[in-house]
Amino acid sequence: MRTLTLSLALAATLLTPTTRAQDWLDQMGNAMEQLTAPLQPPRAQPKAQGPVPPKRPSEPTVDVPVVAPVAPPVPRPRPEALDESAAPADEAKPAEETEPLTEAAPATEAAPASEPAPVAAPEQTAAPKETRIYQGACPAVIAGLVQATMLPPISEEGCGERSPLLVTAIQSRGRMVSLSQPVTTNCAMASALPGWLATVDGSAGSMLGSPLAEVVTGTGYLCRARVGGDDALMSEHSFANALDVTGFVLEDGRALNVAADWRDADAPAGRLWRLAHDAACGSFTTVLGPEANAEHADHLHLDLGCHGQSCTAQLCQ
Ligand SMILES: [Zn+2]
Numbered sequence: 001m002r003t004l005t006l007s008l009a010l011a012a013t014l015l016t017p018t019t020r021a022q023d024w025l026d027q028m029g030n031a032m033e034q035l036t037a038p039l040q041p042p043r044a045q046p047k048a049q050g051p052v053p054p055k056r057p058s059e060p061t062v063d064v065p066v067v068a069p070v071a072p073p074v075p076r077p078r079p080e081a082l083d084e085s086a087a088p089a090d091e092a093k094p095a096e097e098t099e100p101l102t103e104a105a106p107a108t109e110a111a112p113a114s115e116p117a118p119v120a121a122p123e124q125t126a127a128p129k130e131t132r133i134y135q136g137a138c139p140a141v142i143a144g145l146v147q148a149t150m151l152p153p154i155s156e157e158g159c160g161e162r163s164p165l166l167v168t169a170i171q172s173r174g175r176m177v178s179l180s181q182p183v184t185t186n187c188a189m190a191s192a193l194p195g196w197l198a199t200v201d202g203s204a205g206s207m208l209g210s211p212l213a214e215v216v217t218g219t220g221y222l223c224r225a226r227v228g229g230d231d232a233l234m235s236e237h238s239f240a241n242a243l244d245v246t247g248f249v250l251e252d253g254r255a256l257n258v259a260a261d262w263r264d265a266d267a268p269a270g271r272l273w274r275l276a277h278d279a280a281c282g283s284f285t286t287v288l289g290p291e292a293n294a295e296h297a298d299h300l301h302l303d304l305g306c307h308g309q310s311c312t313a314q315l316c317q
Pocket residue numbers: 219237242243244300301302
């Protein structure tokens with residue numbers, strides 16, 4: 001193009017006769033300048049002009065598919081809408097977080113549950129062995145009115161006592177009167193014995209001239225039904241709530257027993273036994289002697305069974 005333009009300029013100058021020499025030289029100088037310096041700018045211009053048209057048609061085609069993927073951003077508003085609704089969604093999320101927490105809580109609970117499971121097994125096996133029966137202390141023993149030791153709880157079918165005592169001696173008038181054989185009783189019976197025995201002991205000294213040295217004991221605790229009854233009720237002996245006394249031994253060595261001494265009511269020994277029987281009626285709820293029935297011909301049966309709705313009635317025979 002430039003060469004063609006320069007040639008046309010030279011041709012025009014040569015063909016014009018009226019052109020002056022100076023003008024011709026100027027036109028030649030301008031033509032030479034165009035041949036030297038401006039070569040690069042003109043080349044750059046055609047280059048830019050050439051590619052631009054073809055690119056634009058291709059670019060729109062490319063932009064179209066680009067716009068098409070831009071269309072997917074339409075889904076973006078949807079997630080935004082979800083985010084707007086995500087306010088409840090977030091609320092639901094914390095709820096879900098709390099749910100896993102709660103799930104985790106049972107998980108941790110289940111973990112310790114599963115862990116102690118083996119531990120619980122030995123505990124359960126040991127539990128029956130170590131099962132404690134809460135026994136009660138006996139004030140009469142604490143006060144020294146009765147010499148006794150605690151026994152393990154007694155539990156038999158239809159019988160038993162939670163806090164049985166093995167009584168070995170009873171206080172009377174400032175000293176301990178031993179039992180011929182230790183007897184198992186409850187605290188109530190042990191507590192009622194000292195007062196009754198003190199009365200008998202004092203009477204023995206005044207009536208027979210010798211205080212008591214020993215109490216001859218019969219049955220204490222024994223799991224059995226009542227003797228001589230048709231109702232098959234359990235005896236108070238079945239609950240360590242009764243004691244049979246068969247005799248006394250005086251300090252001077254004399255031996256007194258119900259079977260031999262009861263018959264003679266006027267004899268000192270007979271009188272002492274009757275006094276012992278009647279005095280027992282003030283300390284126990286049931287007193288049965290030889291006059292009650294044949295089963296009690298050789299002993300005094302003493303117990304603290306409940307008679308009447310208020311447990312204040314007494315049976316003294
Ligand atoms: Zn009895």
